[in-house]
Amino acid sequence: MLKTIGVEKIEDLFDKLPEDFRFPDLKLPPQQTEMEIAADLDEISSSNGSTKELISFLGAGAYDHYTPAAVDNLLQRGEFYTAYTPYQPEISQGTLQAIFEYQSMIGQLTGMSVSNASHYDGATACAEAVIMAYHHFRGKRHKVLLSRALNPQYRQVVRTYMQGNPDLTITGDEQAVGIDADLKNFTALIDNDTAVVIVQYPDFFGRVINYKPLIEAAHAQGALVAVAVNPTALALLTPPGEIGADIVVGEGQPLGIPLSYGGPYLGFFAVNEELIRKISGRLVGQTTDVQGQLAYVLTLTAREQHIRREKATSNICSNQGLMMLASTIYLTLLGKQGFKQVANLCYQKAHYAASQINAITGYSQVFSETPFFHEFVIKAPVNTEHLLLDLRGYDILGGYDLSHDYPELKNCLLIAVTEKMPRENIDFLHDTLLEVTHD
């Protein structure tokens, strides 16, 4: 090969690189074989406590659901996971049709007309919703309203994304506006300078709130409304599309994607028909080939960065391909009945857990007047930081301490319950809380 190229040694291929810095001696540990790295990673991973051994009531944006065996088995087909972005439709029909089916199911689930092929996660999907809304109004509306009951990390990401737009004000999530379920203060902030209003359904506290009045108020001012949803909840609850939402985004992790310490996850993004040409990210459409055969292709690509360059509204150039595929297989496999079943199990077990904990003297459910899905807030009679430590002694991850993000919810825990939680473990949490609090 060197002879063909016309050089003597391989180093000659690099002779235009700065000589002083060529071929550095990298300080890395000695090379490992597959057998050695396998053992090493076994050891590293087993030094973690995982939700396999621990009784976990953690949610707050990532949920421990059961994934049917067929999902990961299909995902591990090399034809899926070692393929690139389907830019060549003739040899990518598998990925393209899967995206088409994903778009369809997300559309059906959210009640929206059009879904894209996904964003990075729920948080960045929210940020993309803000960018889209900003451009929808050609930069002429300067206010973005985020509900304080929207996942705090989503709100942070929106602010990170929009920091290059100093003429945009991101507001609505201040403590003074509050977290009341009636949304009175929040709704009052909507005006004709508001581009988009973002709320969560169920919200960060698990509450199921009727957003119809809010959406009507926003539309009266000409503003768009984006709803960030938990997809599992939509198996049981009226989808935002039916109450007039313009944009529905969300975290797709509950749809068959492992917790995997926070990623990779899946941001879904769906809009009403009016906004179809403003959507960012990939979109698959149906067409025919030269022989009249049904075919799928990436479509409306002229919106994207590789064509529009600096005129594109988003720089996104991947989607969460494999995670999107996982969710497509998951939704297909569970189907109409299974998906309702899993949502109902979450709902029932969470309600059982809430009533059990609420019955302990000193513990009380916050927002107990508002319906909730599979997550709820409990105020503890003791310091929650210490309480969580005590629970850990019993191999319980007792939920998410809300005092980090909400000073007004001091000593409050956000507790999530999924279909995987057996009744005994809920009872064990109840008994342990009783023991560590009252002994």
Added chain:
Amino acid sequence: MTEPTVYELSSPGRVGFKFPEPDVEEVALPIGFEREDLPLPEMSELEVVRHFTRLSQKNYAIDLGFYPLGSCTMKYNPKINEVAARLPGFAYTHPLQPEESVQGNLYLMYTLQEWLKEIGGFAGVTLMPAAGAQGEFTGALMIRKYHLDHGQPQRKRILIPDSAHGTNPATSAMIGLEVVPLPSDERGNIDLEALKLLVDDRLAGLMLTNPNTLGLFDENVQEVIRVVHEAGGLVYGDGANMNALLGVLRPGDIGIDVLHYNLHKTFSTPHGGGGPGSGPVAVNEKLLPYLPDCVVTIVEPGDDENPPLFGFYHPEKSIGRLKSFYGHFGVMVRAYAYIAMHSGAGLRDIAEKAVLNANYLMHKLKETYTLPYDRTCMHEFVLEGFWKDIPDVHAFDIAKRLMDFDFHPPTNYFPLIVKEALMIEPTETETLETLDRFVDVMIQIAEEARTNPQLLHDAPHNTPVRRADELKAAKELVVCCYPLEELQK
């Protein structure tokens, strides 16, 4: 054969997966919120498995054959990486678990940060960015924040070479920077004279892809960096092409201030049919305080008996949070395994073989195809997919004809500065036999272009579908299993 969609395969009452009955007393669903209809498919598990298996068979993939897709680094994805990411201790950890309970994850992330610092010659690394494009966004935001912090709000111009990936300008525009295109000279380097005319106190920085998208190493790179630094700008390195530099040159050593890696290219994590990617960003001392929230660190040093305690720190002037949690952890595990299995010498070997393979192909093909920049390439090179005397044969036709021979086509029509570009990146994982077979086919296609061009125009012939009508797709916009009209009813 057309595969029906899941909605067409659905049959009422069929069940693919059953959950246990509730083990608690059931309560009513919230009144006024009950969903009426849940239009999801109804299929048996076997039907679902067959459907998706059949779909998979309509894909081309690295596991099936040669994938010389320029700028995408379609190298083999070792199977051990898939096993590693699925270890229960990794896959079943919740991102909000207390730090003490995820020391294994934090150790792995910390070590990967350290390795990426060492490989690139940098002072700090964030693993948070979800993909290369988000890595660029991170880098550009840090550059902007650096200037604001140094009382230079007027520094808003970002220079982007005309050969750059489309994400570079899109990213810059997203954060309000003013994109100024920078021309290349006749050797494919940045035009130094043009550069010197464009730098002043409005300069925020330069986004540099080196080797560039022509696969060429910029021969004046140190001078380019010096000019930008002297004008007060910072240099962003697009690390999409790091496969050429592993163990060969550390971008940080030559003065690049910030660089993103693509774990899904250079470090062999699978492309997954379009994602997930992972785009860690490395910075030098200047930009350390601006790293995104949050970075893994040692919070308590260890001693002979105890390992160190790992945790997070929040950089003081951070640009903020880029996504939920800490990044694509599952992708990090794969990259960790890959680097551990190569180490310094192995990484250098990767770059050397990638560059050797590319130069070999380039030399074998340059007699048949026009090579606009005829000098030693790095890990990829760009040919013209066009002959003046056969004006109706295009790069597009060559790309499609390659599919008939079970090859994935090269990237075509990019970079934009080459007419009818065919951008070829063989990677280090291919054998000489594969490369030779590709050469033979490329030469055969060039002959066919003269003797039987219709073969090229009609290609591909044997794929699951033939050339598709993209205009029709954009016009009719059928983007879900139900047409829009039906949905509106």
